[in-house]
Amino acid sequence: MRTQVSDRAAATCILMLCLVCLHVTALKSQLFTRLGALPYSPEPPVSYKTFYFDQKIDHFGFLEDGTFKQRYLLSDKYWQQPGGPILFYTGNEGDITWFCNNTGFMWEIAEELGAMLVFAEHRYYGESLPFGPDSYSDSKHLNYLTSEQALADFAVLIQNLKGSLPGAQHSPVIAVGGSYGGMLSAWFRMKYPHVVVGALASSAPIWQFTGMVPCGDFYKIVTQDFAKSGHNCDASIRKSWKAINNVSSTVSGLQWLSEEFSLCAPLKNKNDIFTFKSWLQETWVNLAMVDYPYEANFLQPLPRWPIQVVCKYLSFDSAVSDYQLLQGVSQAAKVYYNYTGSSPCLNTSQTATSSLGYLGWFYQACTEMVMPMCTDGVQDMFEPEEWNFQAFSDECYAMFGVRPRADWAGAVYGGKEISSHSNIIFSNGGLDPWASGGVTSNISHSLVSIMIPDGAHHLDLRYSNDLDPPSVRAARALEVKSFREWIKKAKKTHCAAPTH
C-alpha cells in the first residue's frame, strides 16, 4: 500500500506541477499569483494617498487580540462629497499598488461617477503582514490567512472610513475585483450586503471548486485558444510532450534541448524534464490568460494577440520530426520569454521566487481554495493527469502542516446556490481559462453575467485601449450602467429612511 500511495502522490505532483517541490510552483496557484505580480506600468500615472488601518489579526476568535497595519490606497480627486460613491477594490494575493496601478477601469470612471477610489490590500500580501516578517514562518502564523478574514477586514475598514471621513457616511460603496479579487468582491456582496450595494466580479472563478464544474474545463479553454489562433497549433503542443520525452531520453538529446531552448541551466535528469514540461505548460496557460488584443508589458513584454504570434511557430503537419517540432516550440516559448530579445537565456525555475504572494496563494490553495484541475490529452493539449485530492492533501500537509478542506468554500459561499443574492456582475472573457469556473449566464435580473468573447483574464478592468474589441467596450458600459443604478437606488433608500 505504501508504494501505491507514493505513486499517487507522484502523479499529483505532476498535476500540481509539484506543489511541494519549490523549484516549480503549483500551476493553478501560480496563475492567480502571476496576476498579482504583474510589474507592468499603467498607461496614465495614478495619484493616491497611502494609509494604514489597524485590523484585528483574528476577527473570528478573541484569544488573539493583536492588530496589524492593513495598507489601503485612497484617491478622492473626483469624489463628490457628501455622499458620492466609493469604488472599493477588494485586493487579492499581491501588493495592492500593483492592482491599483493596473485597474485602469476604476481610474477611468471615477470622474464620471464622482467616486472616491479605495484599494485595500489583502492580509498577508504586500505590506499588510499580520506578523511582519514572521507572517509566513509557520502554520501558526499563517492561520489567519483566509478569505473570511480578508472579507472581515474589508467590512471593518469600510465601516471605519464611513464613520471617520467627513461626507462619506451615506456614500454607497461598490466592490470591484478581478480574479481571486473578483471572487472576493462577489463574496463580499453576498456576506456583507449591508456594507456594499453591489459588486463587479471580473474573471472570478467562484465555481472552480470541488463538484461544481468539470475539472478539465480550464485546460480545454487554454487549448481552444491555441486551436483557433493558428493551423495545428494545439496539435503541435499536444505532440510536443512525447517529443520532449523522446529527445530527452539520450544525453545528447538533453543537451540539444537545453541549447535549443537557450536554457540558463542545462537539463540533466528526469526531474529537470518534469520541471521543464511544467514550465512550458504554465507558459501556454499564461499566454491564454494574457491573450490581449494589444501589445502589453506583463510578466514579459508581449505582442498583440500573442497566441497568434506564438502559433506561427507551431503550424506543423503530422510528418514533423521531434526535433523540428521542438525547434518550433522553442521559438514559440521565446515569444513569451524573449519578445524584446533582451533575455540572454531562459530560466525554467524563474517562477520559484520566494515572493510572499506565491507562498500565500499556495497556502490558500492548500486550505480553502481547493480548485480541482485535470487534463486528458484529448480534449486538451496537455499530458493526461487526473485530479487526486488525497495526494494533494498530503503534499499540503508536508508543506504547511495543514490539510485542505475540499467542501468548505462551497459550504460557506453557497456554490451554485446563490440566487437569493443580488447586485453582482460576473464578467468573463471567452479566451480566459478561468471562465471555466466563472458565472457565464445570468442567474437572476440582478445576478448578471457579462461575456466578453474576445477577452482574456479581466480585460474589462484594464485601461481602455484603441484596440479594445467592441465586446469589452460594451461590457464596461454595462458595468457603469449597473453601478449608476445601484448608486441611485442606494441614495433613494437612504433618503426614504427615517433618521434615527
Add this chain to the structure above:
Amino acid sequence: MRTQVSDRAAATCILMLCLVCLHVTALKSQLFTRLGALPYSPEPPVSYKTFYFDQKIDHFGFLEDGTFKQRYLLSDKYWQQPGGPILFYTGNEGDITWFCNNTGFMWEIAEELGAMLVFAEHRYYGESLPFGPDSYSDSKHLNYLTSEQALADFAVLIQNLKGSLPGAQHSPVIAVGGSYGGMLSAWFRMKYPHVVVGALASSAPIWQFTGMVPCGDFYKIVTQDFAKSGHNCDASIRKSWKAINNVSSTVSGLQWLSEEFSLCAPLKNKNDIFTFKSWLQETWVNLAMVDYPYEANFLQPLPRWPIQVVCKYLSFDSAVSDYQLLQGVSQAAKVYYNYTGSSPCLNTSQTATSSLGYLGWFYQACTEMVMPMCTDGVQDMFEPEEWNFQAFSDECYAMFGVRPRADWAGAVYGGKEISSHSNIIFSNGGLDPWASGGVTSNISHSLVSIMIPDGAHHLDLRYSNDLDPPSVRAARALEVKSFREWIKKAKKTHCAAPTH
C-alpha cells in the same frame, strides 16, 4: 487614576450584577441562560433520535484540524419524503434536549407540513463540547465559542444531512429559533441563504448591540409590565431599593431582612446587600420574561399572569414604611421562588451554579454578544446605573483573558442595515423585555415583524394552550403561512432549475 478606574469598575459591577463575582451572575447573560435551562416538562411527550456529527473545531482556520461530536436530535415521524421540508432549530446556549422538549410549536406543526424536525445543539453547550471536559478550562479552549462557528456548524450539518439522508436532497430547510437561538436563525438566513430558505426568529434581540437601541429600553419594558399589572406596583419596587439600603444600615435591620425573606444564608455586609438587590432585580426581570397567560413550570412553578399575582403584594401608597414595603416585596418574591410552598428558604446565590450554560454565555457576552444595558430609576424602577464599556471589558479580561469587541456583531451581522435580506420573520412579545432589541416593525415584504402584544419571551414557540391570547394564535398562523410560501417557492425554484 487607579482609584477612579476602581470606582468605575465597581459601578459596572453593579450594573452587570457582578460578572466577575461568581456568586451573582451577569443579569443580561443570565436572562438568556435561564431560558436555556428551563427544566419544565413539555405537554405531550416528544420522540426523537439522537445523533452526533463530526464537526471541525475551527471552521475559520486550518491549524486546529480536530473535530468534535455535535449532538442533534431528529424526528422524521411526519416527514413526507422525498423533498418534505426540514424545520431546523438553531440551538442556543443550553442543552438541546431542553429546547427540543420545549419548542412545542415545531412539534405541533410537523404533521401539517409533512416536516422533519432537527434540533442542533450549539457548540460548547450540552454534550457538544469541542474539548470535552476541558472546553471551559481557559481562553485557549474557549476560543472557538462564537456565533460564527455555530452558524458554520449548522450549515455543514444541514449540507451533510441533505447529502446523506435519502429523500432529503431537495428538502427546503427552515431555521427556527428563540432568544439567542432566534438571533442565530435570523443570522443563519442572512449568512447562509443557500442553506435555509427562511427563518423564524422569535424574541431575537438582534439589535441589542452598541449604538442600535437605547440601553435603557430593556428595563423600561420590565417596568411597564409591572406598572400595568397592579396599582403602584412599579413605584413600590422603585422605592424598595432605598428601603433596603435604609433597613440594612443596622445590624438588626439586616437580621430582619434575612428573616423576612426567609433567606437560607443571612445577610451580613454591604456585599451581601449588593447581591441581594441584584437577585431581586433579576427576579423582576425573569418575571417579565415569563409573564405567560397560563400556569407554567419554569425555573420555578408560577401561576398564570404571575406579575399580576406578584403585584397584589406591592400595591402601596406613598405613606408606606420601609418595613411594610419590604414585607410586600418579600411576599412578591415568594410568589416567584415559593409558589408551591415547598421551598424551606430562599437562596440569593442560587443562580451561581457552575452550569456550562452560564459560563458559556458569560464568555459570549464578554466577546461578541456585548449588549449595553442601563437604568435611570425614572423611566424604569431600578437603581440608576450607566453602561460602562471599559469597566465591563476589564472585568471580562479578568475573568476570561479576553476583551469584548463592542462593534463586531454590528459589523458582521449588519446591525440595522439588513434590508437586502429576505424570508425572515421576527416575532416579539409586547411583554418581553428583549423586544427592546428586536425587530418590531416590517423592514420589507419579506422581512416581517409579528408583534404579540400579550406575549412574553417567545410565547409563540411554546405549545399552544387554551389560555393563549388571540394574538399568539394569529402569530403562529402567520408563521405557518410564511413557512408554506417559502417551501412552495423553494420547490418551484428547484423544479424549474435545469439538472446538472
